[in-house]
Amino acid sequence: MLIVQKYGGTSVGSVARIHAVADQIAKLKGQGHKVAVVVSAMGDSTDRLIELAREVCPEPEPRELDALLATGEMVSTALLAIALNRRGTKARSWNALQLPIETTAQPGRARIERVECRKLEDDLAAGVVPIVCGFQGRAVTGDITTIGRGGSDTTAVALAVVLGADECQILTDVDGVYTTDPRMVPEARRLERVSFEEMLELAGQGSRVLHLRSVEFAARYNVRLRVLSSFEPDPGTLICQEDVKVEAPVVAGIAFNRDEAAITAANVPHQPGVAHAILKPISEAGIDVDMIVLNAPRGGRVDLSFTVHRDDYARALELTRAAVTACAGAGVTGDDRVAKLAVVGSGMRSHPGVATRLFETLAAESINVRLMSTSEIKISVLVEEKDLERAVRALHRAYGLERSASN
Amino acid sequence: MLIVQKYGGTSVGSVARIHAVADQIAKLKGQGHKVAVVVSAMGDSTDRLIELAREVCPEPEPRELDALLATGEMVSTALLAIALNRRGTKARSWNALQLPIETTAQPGRARIERVECRKLEDDLAAGVVPIVCGFQGRAVTGDITTIGRGGSDTTAVALAVVLGADECQILTDVDGVYTTDPRMVPEARRLERVSFEEMLELAGQGSRVLHLRSVEFAARYNVRLRVLSSFEPDPGTLICQEDVKVEAPVVAGIAFNRDEAAITAANVPHQPGVAHAILKPISEAGIDVDMIVLNAPRGGRVDLSFTVHRDDYARALELTRAAVTACAGAGVTGDDRVAKLAVVGSGMRSHPGVATRLFETLAAESINVRLMSTSEIKISVLVEEKDLERAVRALHRAYGLERSASN
Numbered sequence: 001m002l003i004v005q006k007y008g009g010t011s012v013g014s015v016a017r018i019h020a021v022a023d024q025i026a027k028l029k030g031q032g033h034k035v036a037v038v039v040s041a042m043g044d045s046t047d048r049l050i051e052l053a054r055e056v057c058p059e060p061e062p063r064e065l066d067a068l069l070a071t072g073e074m075v076s077t078a079l080l081a082i083a084l085n086r087r088g089t090k091a092r093s094w095n096a097l098q099l100p101i102e103t104t105a106q107p108g109r110a111r112i113e114r115v116e117c118r119k120l121e122d123d124l125a126a127g128v129v130p131i132v133c134g135f136q137g138r139a140v141t142g143d144i145t146t147i148g149r150g151g152s153d154t155t156a157v158a159l160a161v162v163l164g165a166d167e168c169q170i171l172t173d174v175d176g177v178y179t180t181d182p183r184m185v186p187e188a189r190r191l192e193r194v195s196f197e198e199m200l201e202l203a204g205q206g207s208r209v210l211h212l213r214s215v216e217f218a219a220r221y222n223v224r225l226r227v228l229s230s231f232e233p234d235p236g237t238l239i240c241q242e243d244v245k246v247e248a249p250v251v252a253g254i255a256f257n258r259d260e261a262a263i264t265a266a267n268v269p270h271q272p273g274v275a276h277a278i279l280k281p282i283s284e285a286g287i288d289v290d291m292i293v294l295n296a297p298r299g300g301r302v303d304l305s306f307t308v309h310r311d312d313y314a315r316a317l318e319l320t321r322a323a324v325t326a327c328a329g330a331g332v333t334g335d336d337r338v339a340k341l342a343v344v345g346s347g348m349r350s351h352p353g354v355a356t357r358l359f360e361t362l363a364a365e366s367i368n369v370r371l372m373s374t375s376e377i378k379i380s381v382l383v384e385e386k387d388l389e390r391a392v393r394a395l396h397r398a399y400g401l402e403r404s405a406s407n
Numbered sequence: 408m409l410i411v412q413k414y415g416g417t418s419v420g421s422v423a424r425i426h427a428v429a430d431q432i433a434k435l436k437g438q439g440h441k442v443a444v445v446v447s448a449m450g451d452s453t454d455r456l457i458e459l460a461r462e463v464c465p466e467p468e469p470r471e472l473d474a475l476l477a478t479g480e481m482v483s484t485a486l487l488a489i490a491l492n493r494r495g496t497k498a499r500s501w502n503a504l505q506l507p508i509e510t511t512a513q514p515g516r517a518r519i520e521r522v523e524c525r526k527l528e529d530d531l532a533a534g535v536v537p538i539v540c541g542f543q544g545r546a547v548t549g550d551i552t553t554i555g556r557g558g559s560d561t562t563a564v565a566l567a568v569v570l571g572a573d574e575c576q577i578l579t580d581v582d583g584v585y586t587t588d589p590r591m592v593p594e595a596r597r598l599e600r601v602s603f604e605e606m607l608e609l610a611g612q613g614s615r616v617l618h619l620r621s622v623e624f625a626a627r628y629n630v631r632l633r634v635l636s637s638f639e640p641d642p643g644t645l646i647c648q649e650d651v652k653v654e655a656p657v658v659a660g661i662a663f664n665r666d667e668a669a670i671t672a673a674n675v676p677h678q679p680g681v682a683h684a685i686l687k688p689i690s691e692a693g694i695d696v697d698m699i700v701l702n703a704p705r706g707g708r709v710d711l712s713f714t715v716h717r718d719d720y721a722r723a724l725e726l727t728r729a730a731v732t733a734c735a736g737a738g739v740t741g742d743d744r745v746a747k748l749a750v751v752g753s754g755m756r757s758h759p760g761v762a763t764r765l766f767e768t769l770a771a772e773s774i775n776v777r778l779m780s781t782s783e784i785k786i787s788v789l790v791e792e793k794d795l796e797r798a799v800r801a802l803h804r805a806y807g808l809e810r811s812a813s814n
Contacts, residue, residue: 015459015462015463018463019463049482052422052482052486053485053486053489055422056422056425056426056486056489056490056493057489057490057492057493060489061488061489061492061493063499064485064486064488064489064492064499064500065485065489067481067484067485067488067500067502068481068482068485068486068489070481071478071481071482071485074474074475074477074478074481075456075459075475075478077474078460078471078472078474078475078478079459079460079463079471079475081468081471081474082460082463082464082467082468082471082472082475083463083464085464085468085471086463086464086468092470092471093471093474095474095504097502097504097505098504098549098550098551119549142505142526143505144502144505
């Protein structure tokens with residue numbers, strides 16, 4: 001098999017960890033597999049570099065910040081290559097300028113456009129393990145770019161695509177994808193397998209296991225993606241196309257996110273363009289709007305509610321007030337002590353009872369649902385933050401997620 | 408003027424120092440000069456990276472060690488560019504892969520072959536200060552190389568050559584070139600000007616102010632080189648072609664080196680090829696031989712003496728013993744408690760009394776000369792290590808170096 005492995009920052013956070021990772025790679029190589037590796041920067045080194053840049057200037061020049069941050073992965077790849085060569089497993093480090101990994105030009109959030117894999121294929125053909133810097137790229141200008149936090153996952157998937165790898169393994173400090181966060185629900189169960197769609201919804205709704213973009217990328221090119229622990233031998237969770245032969249479980253998991261704030265523009269005129277007039281200034285301010293709910297109009301007036309990240313609450317509230325005044329709405333209310341949870345499962349498509357079970361369960365717990373929105377395979381609800389844990393635990397039980405289903 | 412400035416590791420050793428350097432560059436730019444900058448890694452960061460690599464493997468793969476070390480300069484250039492941009496002085500960092508700076512392929516001791524300066528010229532034309540990583544290069548394989556410790560000086564001179572700079576300024580933690588080390592001789596005097604040849608002899612004989620190769624490079628391409636302090640405003644020392652109009656001082660300075668060891672192959676046959684037979688195994692072992700002295704033959708036999716670095720003494724002694732046995736010499740003696748001093752000056756060419764003064768002075772101090780060798784502008788002598796300081800102080804006085812001469 002040709003396997004692309006990606007090791008995250010905690011997995012290579014110390015010299016001892018680098019040796020442990022080198023042992024794993026050497027073992028995999030010894031089993032006859034071809035292996036290409038993507039590495040993140042060691043431990044908190046990216047954060048330390050950002051701190052250093054901010055010491056020099058509170059708002060460092062983005063081009064230079066990217067050049068600075070890219071050194072973190074150059075250090076970890078070189079050290080891992082040294083560790084592998086010490087074991088007699090030939091390895092070579094490569095950074096994004098060397099290959100190159102071509103990206104768009106936006107510093108800090110560039111997108112991978114093309115990976116030149118000739119050097120990597122030469123290495124693989126020669127029995128060498130290429131060790132590639134994650135997270136970084138080269139713009140057409142020759143500038144170094146970075147592709148956003150967690151971007152090393154995306155680098156790994158991109159490599160798996162261009163190399164035609166049989167599997168892309170994301171080795172991290174968790175041992176797979178769980179039905180929900182085990183720190184909140186002790187009986188949370190690891191999923192053996194989850195579909196790309198479910199994983200996308202889970203990642204988009206606050207599951208921190210995988211970078212959203214890497215899952216999108218893997219889904220688009222149908223790369224078998226596996227999340228597993230770099231600390232324990234274990235098959236982890238396989239993320240792949242939905243298997244039509246096996247009936248999908250109704251609910252795969254429950255994701256949640258605490259850092260939410262809700263804003264309601266009350267009694268605004270029910271006219272075309274009003275939602276746009278309210279939301280446009282917010283997106284122009286660079287604020288991401290998440291759930292958007294428009295209730296049924298009464299008397300030519302509607303309520304428009306939406307959520308933003310709690311950090312953006314004050315600014316979004318201000319912008320909404322201005323917009324609502326301009327369109328003669330009744331007023332604006334807001335709450336930054338709310339949390340979101342999302343029930344995700346491909347089986348929802350054919351099982352309409354999921355929403356009913358959700359309302360039933362939350363009612364039995366006397367938990368009030370503030371906002372709700374649904375997609376084909378997901379139901380998101382906004383609750384008061386103080387109710388979040390109880391809600392997740394109750395729903396986890398209600399959907400029987402602690403039991404191994406068809407997974 | 409177009410000025411290339413090079414800042415050493417101590418000059419950019421902290422965030423405060425980086426700001427101080429940015430102030431200096433911004434000031435120079437404000438005076439209407441065009442400025443390109445070469446930077447070393449911050450403080451002891453190169454040493455810390457080497458330590459990290461050795462923690463992973465006592466003898467790290469040279470290719471990977473170079474990739475690792477090159478990150479040090481990427482960090483300092485990015486931070487300096489951030490500091491300059493903060494001041495409104497536009498600046499951009501460039502590493503060796505980006506330009507590129509093409510070198511030979513030997514890791515750790517590559518040689519610069521070509522600097523592509525299009526990006527630097529674009530920056531200079533646009534009023535931007537390009538900040539270039541010293542010490543590193545790119546081999547034709549695409550591998551990152553380093554050009555040896557102190558190599559950033561050479562990078563700066565190479566840039567000055569390709570950009571046609573009016574002056575190459577090496578800013579460091581000393582404020583110029585002295586007649587000898589001021590820590591040993593308090594009345595040592597800074598030279599306003601010294602010739603390339605003198606500087607080459609001083610650098611080759613242990614003066615640690617400038618990297619030998621950078622002086623060779625500057626001499627070959629006739630780059631005006633200036634050594635000055637990055638901590639104090641001061642013109643420093645100008646290193647340039649000898650000025651034929653001004654009579655050169657007889658002696659420019661006295662360099663010395665403590666870490667010497669002497670080996671004598673005694674009474675070896677005076678035949679062609681004997682010196683070669685003795686010295687070849689030593690150079691093949693990668694050991695640098697410095698002074699080589701062959702005394703006058705007596706009875707068909709000669710003594711061959713030479714010096715090596717003290718770290719190589721044991722190995723060189725062993726190799727010499729084998730060679731001397733093979734050619735039926737009388738035996739080998741050695742001493743690793745010796746030190747070398749060199750009196751350097753272009754004026755020696757026309758002033759034959761320099762050697763006489765040297766013998767006179769050392770005799771008056773009862774200092775025994777163990778070995779001696781001379782070149783056109785240099786007299787080197789080997790003395791017992793315990794006598795070194797006395798010898799240097801006495802000679803400094805004897806040649807009147809504490810007084811400003813035609814300098």
